Amino acid sequence: MPDLKSPDMADRFATIVANSLDTPAKTQDLAHRAYQSRTKFHRLFRDVIEETPAAMRRRLLLERAAYHLAHTGSSVTDVALDAGFGSLEAFSRAFRKSFRISPSRYRRMRDPHFHLPASNKIHFLAPGSPTKGGGDMDLFDRFAGNDSWHTRRLLEYASALTDELLDRPMPTVVELLPWRESNKTLRQLFENIIFTKEVWTAALSGTPMDMNGPAPSQRSPQAMMQRLEKTDAELHRIFADIRNRSAWDDTFVDALCEPAETFTFGGVFAHIMTFNAHRRLMALDALRQLGVETQGFGDPMEYEESVAPWNQPVALKMS
Structure with missing residues (x-):
């Protein structure tokens, strides 16, 4: 056999x-x-x-x-x-x-x-590329992959918490974008991580979006996990297409802004990764302060070591 x-x-x-x-x-x-x-x-x-x-x-x-x-x-x-x-x-x-x-x-x-x-x-x-190894993976894959992977881990930790703990005011609050969001509780932190992706997915795909956010029933860790999986699938598809076309510096009009604004695709991707990274680290600290036993520090190298989707069997060099 x-x-x-x-x-x-x-x-x-x-x-x-x-x-x-x-x-x-x-x-x-x-x-x-x-x-x-x-x-x-x-x-x-x-x-x-x-x-x-x-x-x-x-x-x-x-x-x-x-x-x-x-x-x-x-x-x-x-x-x-x-x-x-x-x-x-x-x-x-x-x-x-x-x-x-x-x-x-x-x-x-x-x-x-x-x-x-x-x-x-x-x-x-x-021609000239190495015949083995991970030449197929780039920084987009690492940043986007780590963000999704770490957020899922945090939501899995949070799924064991009661509503009282999820909505308990955090002792330390850092308002990154105070004119747009509130991060006073762990639930709000998770909501802002996912809602940020949902808003930008809608803006990039040109689909309508309720800016008031989802119903309370869609803000449990389990429901947020499902929302994350859905928006990640579409957002990663959009950004992968942009990466494949080398179009990071191209612009688009965000019709969800009032008034509408123009952004580059690369700027939006960097924005999402930067602010969600900070929110994830705040959520990790909040979980630990609530007594949840967690692993890791949200480091992209942990994602590499745990998942490493680019280290697959073989790659062939053909002329």
Whole structure:
């Protein structure tokens, strides 16, 4: 019975797909190169790589195409043919679906990110990149990931507290933005962490938002956890798209402000991370003062050590 966690097997299967990019290849062909039946190869590959052979091959071809668009002078048609598409129209549809932008516009962007989402972290790597390790993770992932991870931990600690403790006035209060919020209790601190994300998610996506906040029933630790998961999913999707387009300095109009104001995407991300980091540390101190046994200090390095989602099995360098 093969060890499904074996890095060697992951390397071997991924290399088979990587070496097939320059020739037409179906799953049957890849299985033959692995000395497996088509059915067994498909099953083992999906268990080890967490992606089907065909899906991984298609994604790697699109990642390679994106790199060539951004860093070579090849025509879009030549890039499309190199990626295995029979027509420019078919390539453009697939590229737009994956990267949410047309190939021609992608080419005009400055130093774009060319990796598509993949839980296995196996990607096309640019020439000169290391063939192993965590080149796929950047500061956006660390800041956003740590903020979400630490907030969830704090809410889990708070879920064991009574309403009286959640609403007990804190002995030390630091009002960061006194014209916008109040941080007099632990519940208010958590509410401001999550409501900040909800407001900016609405502003960035252009959706309406009740600025009075949610009903009291939505302010328990359990309910706030559900709100956090929902707003994080959309906020991370928006910021990941901005990161992938290298658009941090682009601006947008926040229609929720009165009057409307213009902000940069990077400024908003830095704003959320800065003020929520302070709120999280205040919440951590408040939990300890209430006698809750907590671990850690909210340090992003704790997130790296505990989660490290970028330290996945392999990454392949392909020309």
